[in-house]
Amino acid sequence: MAVTKVIRGAHIVTMDPGRRELTGSVVIEGNRITAVGEEPELPERTTVIDGRGCVLTPGLVNTHHHLYQWLTRGQAVDHDLFNWLVSLYPVWRGIDPDMVYTAAVASLAQLARTGCTSTTDHHYVFPKTHPGDILGSEITAAAAVGVRFHPTRGSMDLGRSDGGLPPDEIVQDTDEILEASEKAISDWHDPAPGSMLRIGLAPCSPFSASADLLRESAILARERNVRLHTHLAETQAEVEFCEAHLGGSPLEYVSRLGWTGPDVWFAHAVHLDDESIAALAETGTGVAHCPTSNARLGAGIARVRELRAAGVPVGLGVDGAASNEGTSMIEEVRHALLFARARDGADAMTARQALELGTLGGAAVLGRSAELGSIEPGKLADLALWRIDGPLHTGIEDPVVALVMGAPPLVERLIVDGRVIVEEGNVVTADAEKAAKVVITAQKVLWQRAGAG
Ligand SMILES: [Zn+2]
Structure with missing residues (x-):
């Protein structure tokens, strides 16, 4: 059975046809969004993501x-x-x-x-x-x-x-x-x-x-x-x-x-x-x-x-x-x-x-309007949850203004295809720090090759 996740309490910027913004829940089953706003009865094994203090946007x-x-x-x-x-x-x-x-x-x-x-x-x-x-x-x-x-x-x-x-x-x-x-x-x-x-x-x-x-x-x-x-x-x-x-x-x-x-x-x-x-x-x-x-x-x-x-x-x-x-x-x-x-x-x-x-x-x-770009039931679960309750953003009343015009906020969670790939600003899938080190080594080889060429 598909894993169910619910994000609760965020300011949700849906980007749906009515451009609704609301506070409530977004439910994800497997890789799709199944509910926005109202929360249906959820299975016992639902993963809960606390979205309070955050703004939730489409990825x-x-x-x-x-x-x-x-x-x-x-x-x-x-x-x-x-x-x-x-x-x-x-x-x-x-x-x-x-x-x-x-x-x-x-x-x-x-x-x-x-x-x-x-x-x-x-x-x-x-x-x-x-x-x-x-x-x-x-x-x-x-x-x-x-x-x-x-x-x-x-x-x-x-x-x-x-x-x-x-x-x-x-x-x-x-x-x-x-x-x-x-x-x-x-x-x-x-x-x-x-x-x-x-x-x-x-x-x-x-x-x-x-x-x-x-x-x-x-x-x-x-x-x-x-x-x-x-x-x-x-x-x-x-x-x-x-x-x-x-x-x-x-x-x-x-x-x-x-x-x-x-x-x-x-x-x-x-x-x-x-x-x-x-x-x-x-x-x-x-x-x-x-x-x-x-x-x-x-x-x-x-x-x-x-x-x-x-x-x-x-x-x-x-x-x-x-x-x-x-x-x-x-x-x-x-x-x-x-x-x-x-x-x-x-x-x-x-x-x-x-x-x-x-x-x-x-x-x-990219030709993906039917599946991406907004938070609506049936669309793919590609979502960004941004933390805006820290000192960088508190005092900016409008959450979208805080996100877009304020300092770039921490990504609390990034969800792609229903899977969390960033938690509290850190990529949890690939080893980004190791990649950064290997880049330095690769650069040295690249400069040697450029010198040789
Ligand atoms: Zn280019």
Whole structure:
């Protein structure tokens, strides 16, 4: 029989269609939420979680990431995107599957500690010199930490000798990429309801993926019914490059290659014109807004208010740790609010709207609205319980304001698929402290390899 859990006494932010907030109980049976508010008669062996002094939200959904970048935090710290990439590509050339496993555990543990229950990943560096199953490594890491995982099989086929940005040693042939993409879907993708693992396809960007790769990846994704993801319109320089060399705005370019639709989501989308926003809305194409990374690299602030007003699905992303050393999902919620207001005024976004981006918005962007993003009977039990009764938050009357605008609170419990993976701020599944130590060792090897290269 399924294990029953009940969380009692928290301020519950349901994110249901009525956006109800209430104090009461949330009952979980197995991996699903079965009751919200009223508490039915429960079996004797129910696990009780005391939610008093806490706010309970849907688990946060991270819609853009590069887990391997945990290995290169704090590098190229004052660079813009272009120069940051040019400095880091030669280092990333040295990554191998074991390093990626360690980085993924460390990075996923940090996501979990900051309220994230579901995450994607965009892995596009497959060095010829260190072959092996890198995608499999991060999938194993996600299973160890216990988060719901939507990794993408990323790719680059446009190396320096073909006019691209990355070194030739980390790009692959188009056919090799398509074969590996097909295999990743066959080996790992689980389309079933309640899935903990779904694969997407993700050529890296117009600077590193050919038109053929973008077009063929879209065809393959649709044949196999998986989602499509890439970086788009991250910088003004990219817009100028696309207009000068690719025949239009970034969105016009990828649209011609089949890259719009409710099965597509773009990371960043900072520099969009009005026509692009309208086209995203019309086609149901999603956006992963990454405020911290965009600010860290000086890329700009996405037009989130206009995107939301137009009806574009928008979620939040931490982006890789090499451009977001903190890798905190709750901070992404806070930064989304602050940057929207910095850009468009104090009425640009409320605390509840920011939280909505991190929950319902992320679920929509990953195509999981039916199962994730809100606290409702029948939905998957992915929940974050945040402690707000300590000195950091007492005195802030509104619990959602305390959570979003106050200091990042302790995650009292993080529940994924009905299973507790964080208790009192500590990950209780994988050994995050050990991973942090192994990262140091892996970094030394990586720098040696970079020096040797
Ligand atoms: Zn990225």
